[in-house]
Amino acid sequence: MLSPHRWILAGRTRGGDELVPVPVGNRSEVFERSLEHIGLVAASMAVALIIGLPLGVVLVRRAKLQRWVIGAANVVQTIPSLALFGFLIPVPWIGGVGASTAIVALSLYALLPILRNTCTGIAEVDPAVIESARGMGMTHRQVLWQVQLPLAAPVLLAGIRVSTAICIGVTTIAAAIGAGGLGVFIFRGLAMVNNQVILAGAIPAACLAIAADSGLGYFQRSSARR
């Protein structure tokens, strides 16, 4: 008899006393689901960035509001992802079953690290640099774009990196509300009690997370060097 990991690798599962091949889904489905997964992550990250970056910039100088907004984003972060997906289904306009609901939930999860790092990144820029920038006659906008954002870039990118990793992980659960992605294999595998099917979703998802993390890590380091 084969050891458990051998029969996973062999593409077979134990049926009674003998090994029988099972339909795992073919290579092209793994590819399609991966693309779907990347699409969900990209759309959610885009929404989170479009909201999080400007909001973070606005909140830097409003300490009280900042505590409230970041507090709220923190609360969202503590809601279990499956529960958040469930909560959103009955909500009109943004809710329902499918990818758009998933993107709303995923954006909410991705928001906190972006928001927090935008605020701290800008706040941590040397006040002497900001003061001399203003004293030399730069407008607020010029100070923001030419001084604060470039100097905050490494911290900002660190936030985006954390967000992306969270997003890729949580997206696997989005399959529970019919959003597709690599989570489809995981839920299918769980239902079939078939590790091989689970791994067909989990391994590509893990690879995506590692690739995204090291790619963004590279950007982060090169922005810090400048």
Place this chain on the structure above:
Amino acid sequence: MSSLSDGFQDGYALEFRATTYRLPSGAPLISGLNLSVARGETLVLLGRSGSGKTTTLKLINRLLEPTEGEILITGRPSVSWDPIQLRRGIGYVIQDAGLFPHWTVERNVGLVPRLERWSEKRIQARVREMLSLVGLPPEEFAERRPSELSGGQKQRVGVARALAADPPILLMDEPFGALDPITRADLQREFRALALRLQKTIVFVTHDVREALFLGTRIALLDQGRLVGVYAPAEFLKAPEPEIHAFAASLDFGGAHEGGR
């Protein structure tokens, strides 16, 4: 360049008229300041920490606005100037130089000319001229980052940046305060020669009496937000005010008090 330099030629460059600045809590940092700065002079604002020197400086370039009274800049109230235009016509050097760490020396020095949309060729020429003026060979320093400079070199770049757009007024907030004594003495000597040559109106903040005596054409002593008096360097140490005795005593670390320690 700016209307600051085309302003009228007589009268004071800067004039504080009963200027008071209060924090939002109501505590005054500067109270009832009356002070005039003539064209081309180097006025040193001397005082201990918290005496209101930096506040006074920031009122000039409108980083702070007076709560009461007014400040005339070449005869016009500061609040009537567009703050951005005003600041571009006033050079500003601070203690940590405040250089942009993500920009090269060249870009740092060319900051105000670029904001003022000079031609790229003119900026290049001006930056080289300024770097040479402060004793940094452009070939060697133009492409460096601030992190590749020593403290003294950073301050030199800070001075070059402040002078780049040829502003008639220069504000300096303890620019040499963080340097080692030998570098500081070098920069003070060079800056004194530069100030004599350029004929800018300079307001120079320091808490170092020696520096004040060496660089100032006049010394304004501030204490707890009030002006104690304005003195020529030759009269300063002889002046009767008790606040001055404290400063004079700080110079006197040699013979007289040695026995007492």
